[in-house]
Amino acid sequence: MSTTPSPAGTPAPAALVDPVTERAHALLAARLPGVVQAQELGGRHPWIRVSVTGLRDALRLLRDDPSTQLECCHLISGVDWPARKPGDKAELEVVYHLVSYALPYDAAYKARRGPQAKNDPWVAIKVRVPREAPEVPSVMDLFTGADWHERETYDLLGVRFTGRGFVPRILLPEDWPGYPLRKDWETPTDYHGIPIVPPEGL
């Protein structure tokens, strides 16, 4: 790589503010006051955290507004954040990566990209819900492709997507116990009499 490397492990300098995330943040702050809860506009993974109630409005605005045009829901991921020390909130996080194919990307920003910088037009929108009652409104009607991603997030992490009816599992069998990507999940010893022996170290 042509640019000087940063020392191992250090995040990218905060000065590199991502233009797309910055624009999305300004738009949300102006049009939907009170929805944005936290944000990080620079670095290698900029994100905006919105409230659960404002999620659908925020995603619809980002999709339809001509200044962002984040029309494609690229990926929905769930992340488990159990309480690791007393006083921590046990939460589940759902991350929506939205991508634009219509928006011409900022050439000036592209020019100063480095190995640590984000250089593509996507925005990460996060929501956090309590781990005991993880209910997130479905965005399937806004992004049709979110259907399977939501099913997978329910299947592996147990996030309940409301407003879309019954959410079937997608990868695991219908009668599979629990949600494997939760940090407190324990591999069952058998499934319908078939022994499950995890290899050493897993």
Add this chain to the structure above:
Amino acid sequence: MSEPTRPTIPAARPPSLVSGGEPHHASVTPVGGVAEVHEQQPLVGQDLRTEELVFNMGPQHPATHGVLRVVIKSDGEFVQGLQPHIGNLHRCCEKIGESVPYYQWIPYVDRMDYLAAMCNEHIACMAVEKAAGIEVPERAEYCRVIVAEVQRILSHLFAMGVYGLDLGAFTPFLHQFREREKGLDLLDHISGGRLLYHYVRIGGVKRDFTQEWLDELEAFLAAVEQRLPEYNTLLLSNHIFQQRTAGVGVIDRSACVRWGVTGPALRAAGVDFDVRRDAPYGVYDRFEFAVPHGHSGIAGVVGDCFQRHWVRTQEVEQSLRIVRQALKQMPQGPVMGKVPKSLKPVAGEVYVRGENPRGELAVYMVTQGEDKAWRARCRGPSFSNIAVITETAKGTLLADLVAAIGSLDIVLGEVDR
């Protein structure tokens, strides 16, 4: 495929076999009730009872390219609705990513899209490198591009050949597999594996190219370049192939964007977007290549099966260009950077996108300062690409459903991960 010669069917039985030796002209002429039958229209609803039939296609159906089960509701030859069922090949790639150290996860990533293992490794390694701030030597970046583009050529050769097979053309499949075998040998000689390589490592690549290998690569490129027009003659300009694919399984831009369809299918819908050019990673910004995308100047409709196939043929040519440029530009130097024995990236996140032969592979990795990832989420392009079939195939013929699934070129290993 040449036009099959039709066997000549005798118009009537030979006179010698007809009793009395007299030709029976009377039996040929429609008489009596025949004309009346034609007047009893419509037959549907009166004489013939029709009903909707729900049946399974797969999981062992050859045209589903793996263990995909599609439940089809059909009315005669027409698809009324369908629901794909996936998960038969679920191998917990993301759970394993959280359970094993970063180094040990990379070979598992190969198994997602087993026809594009080099591309998977490339992107997964980039995610870890970005999280840990590891610098990759320049020569290694070129090595990665070369093997990834060779892999793309092989994957597209496979896709094009098997697509012909789906539509009943056996010959192109055998021809394209001849070149594909040479390419697999090539990657075998550099990595030691035929399909799953683990050649791209965190911090660089495993081995440097030898002169013998580069000669072999040159021969492979020349062979593909020479044969490509032949393949195109066999399929693209084949009348039967055109009839089976043109205007069939149209996925337009709006459907692609709504469903998150990426890769050749997105470009066939007229979207001029390729991650390698528009959000370049590695050293892709140093090469000149075109991004073929569907348009009205070629046969078919923008976004149909024919144009998806056409995009793949053009991408093979562009990949050849990229490999040739990379070979010219490649500097001398080490192929492995300085990587700590115990990799513990600080808490943070990365999101890395890359262009796989089937679409955009993305890795969203959450790190927590441990030697394992907190979350290793992979976006398999086939996962989103196959979901669109529920919308596309509605109302089409059953035979066109096979054409549509084949043209999306899915790999079930990546759908289920």
